[in-house]
Amino acid sequence: MTSTEPAGAGRAAPRPTRQRRAVARVMTTFADFRSAQEIHELLEQQGDPVGLATVYRTLQLMADHDEVDVLRSEDGEAIYRRCSDTHHHHLVCRSCGATVEVEGPAVERWTSAIAGDHGFTDVSHTLEIFGTCPACRS
Amino acid sequence: MTSTEPAGAGRAAPRPTRQRRAVARVMTTFADFRSAQEIHELLEQQGDPVGLATVYRTLQLMADHDEVDVLRSEDGEAIYRRCSDTHHHHLVCRSCGATVEVEGPAVERWTSAIAGDHGFTDVSHTLEIFGTCPACRS
DNA sequence: CACTCAACTGAGAATCATTGTCAAAACCGG
DNA sequence: CCGGTTTTGACAATGATTCTCAGTTGAGTG
Numbered sequence: 034m035t036s037t038e039p040a041g042a043g044r045a046a047p048r049p050t051r052q053r054r055a056v057a058r059v060m061t062t063f064a065d066f067r068s069a070q071e072i073h074e075l076l077e078q079q080g081d082p083v084g085l086a087t088v089y090r091t092l093q094l095m096a097d098h099d100e101v102d103v104l105r106s107e108d109g110e111a112i113y114r115r116c117s118d119t120h121h122h123h124l125v126c127r128s129c130g131a132t133v134e135v136e137g138p139a140v141e142r143w144t145s146a147i148a149g150d151h152g153f154t155d156v157s158h159t160l161e162i163f164g165t166c167p168a169c170r171s
Numbered sequence: 172m173t174s175t176e177p178a179g180a181g182r183a184a185p186r187p188t189r190q191r192r193a194v195a196r197v198m199t200t201f202a203d204f205r206s207a208q209e210i211h212e213l214l215e216q217q218g219d220p221v222g223l224a225t226v227y228r229t230l231q232l233m234a235d236h237d238e239v240d241v242l243r244s245e246d247g248e249a250i251y252r253r254c255s256d257t258h259h260h261h262l263v264c265r266s267c268g269a270t271v272e273v274e275g276p277a278v279e280r281w282t283s284a285i286a287g288d289h290g291f292t293d294v295s296h297t298l299e300i301f302g303t304c305p306a307c308r309s
Numbered sequence: 310c311a312c313t314c315a316a317c318t319g320a321g322a323a324t325c326a327t328t329g330t331c332a333a334a335a336c337c338g339g
Numbered sequence: 340c341c342g343g344t345t346t347t348g349a350c351a352a353t354g355a356t357t358c359t360c361a362g363t364t365g366a367g368t369g
Contacts, residue, residue, distance in 0.1 A: 048316060048365065070355075084319040089356065109247040109326085110355070124289055135285050140278060144300050147273050151262055153302030160298040162282050164291030186336070186345065208326075222348040227327065247355085248326070316365080323358070328351105335346070 047094060055081040056091045057100075065132045066104055066112035104161070126166035135162070185232060193219040194229045195238075203270055204242055204250035242299070264304035273300070 047053065059075050067075070073088045083091075092113050095101045102114045121136040140160060148156040185191065197213050205213070211226045221229075230251050233239045240254045242261070252270075258279070262271040278298060286294040 050317065050364080052318070068355085086320080086357080087318055090318090105243045105247055109243055109249065111247065124286060124291060126291070127293075133289055135289075137281055137285065139281050143275055143277050144298075147275065148262060148300055148302045151271055151273075152305035153262060153264070153300075154308060155265075156300060156302035158298065158300040160282075160296065162286055162291075162294060162296040164286045164294035167290035170292060188335075188346065190347070206326085224328080224349080225347055228346090310369105312368080314366100316363105318363070319361100321359090324356085326353105326355095328353075330351075331349100333347085336344085338343100339341085 051081075052083045052087050053091050053094075055083050056088060057095070060095075060101060060113070060115045064114070066102075066106075066114045068106075068110050068112050072113065104159075122160045122162065124162045124164065126169055127163050128165055128169035131166050131168070185236075189219075190221045190225050191229050191232075193221050194226060195233070198233075198239060198251070198253045202252070203268060204240075204244075204252045206244075206248050206250050210251065260298045260300065262300045262302065264307060265301050266303055266307035269304050269306070 055076055056072070059072060059079065059081075062075070069089050069092055070085070072092070073083065073085050076083045076088070092101060092103075096103045096113070100116055102116045104112050104114070106112050120141070121134045122140070124133040124135050125131070144158045145156060148154075193214055194210070197210060197217065197219075200213070207227050207230055208223070210230070211221065211223050214221045214226070230239060230241075234241045234251070238254055240252045240261075242250050242252070244250050259272045259274040260278070262273050263269070282296045283294060286292075
C-alpha cells in the first residue's frame with residue numbers, strides 16, 4: 034500500500050546478518066521455484082545452516098522488498114524464486130517441473146485493456162501455463 | 172479392500188445424495204469466492220448440515236467436473252465459486268473483493284501458441300487480474 | 310575496548326486448513 | 340427385503356506456516 038519507504042523515518046533498516054546473507058546467496062544458486070523448506074535444506078547442505086523460522090521470515094522480508102517472486106503451488110505451498118528484473122510468466126511441465134520463462138506483450142496489453150474497460154486501476158496479474166513437455170511425452 | 176483398481180473398469184458415477192445436493196444448492200446462493208469452511212458454516216446456518224470432510228470431498232469432486240472454480244487466496248487457502256460453463260478468468264478488486272468474469276480468445280490463443288512453440292501438449296493455464304475497482308478509488 | 314540495547318535468531322509449541330481413517334448409514338439393483 | 344457398494348462424519352493425523360521467548364549478535368557510544 035505504501036508507495037515508497039521513507040528513508041530515515043522511524044523504520045529500521047534490515048540488518049545484514051550472516052543468516053540473511055546466506056539466504057540471499059542461496060537464492061542465486063537455482064533458477065526455478067523452491068519451497069521455504071527446500072531452501073532451508075539447501076542451506077544446511079551447503080554448511081550454512083539457518084533456522085527454519087528465520088528462513089520464512091527472511092523470505093517474507095525479501096518478498097516485501099521485491100527481491101524474490103512468490104507463487105503458490107497447486108497444493109497451496111508458497112514457493113520462492115529470485116526475481117528477475119523483467120516481468121514474465123512461466124510455462125511449467127506438469128510431469129517433470131521444468132520451467133520456461135515466457136513473455137508476451139500481447140497479454141500485458143490485453144490485461145491492461147480489460148482492466149481499463151472495467152475502470153480498474155493499479156493493475157497487476159498472474160499467469161501460469163501448465164502442460165506436458167516434449168521430454169515427458171516419450 | 173480389493174487388490175488393484177482394474178484399469179479402465181467402471182468409473183462410478185457420483186451418487187446424488189442429500190449432502191451433495193445441499194452443497195450444490197448453497198453454491199448458487201453467492202457470487203464471490205468462499206472457503207470450504209465458510210461453505211460448511213453456511214450449510215449449517217441453513218439447517219442442512221454436512222460434515223466438513225464431506226464438504227471438502229464434494230467441492231473437489233465438483234472442481235474435477237468443472238462445476239466450480241477453485242482459486243488460492245493470498246494466504247494459501249482454497250476458495251470456491253460456482254462456475255459458469257465457459258472458460259474465463261477473473262478481474263478481482265484488491266480492496267473490496269468484487270469479481271468480474273472476463274474472457275479473451277486472444278489469451279487462449281497466445282498461451283496455446285507459446286506452449287506449442289516449446290513442444291508442450293495437454294496445455295492449461297491460470298490467469299487472474301488484480302486491481303482497484305472504480306467504487307474503491309473515491 | 311567495554312558496554313548497552315534493540316534487532317535478530319532458533320527450537321519448539323501453537324495454529325489452521327486439509328486429508329486420511331474407518332465404522333456406521335444410505336442407496337441401488339435384484 | 341437382501342447384499343454389496345458408495346458415502347458419510349467424527350476424529351486423528353499431517354504438514355506448512357506462524358508465534359513465543361529467552362539467549363545471541365551487531366552497531367553505535369563513551
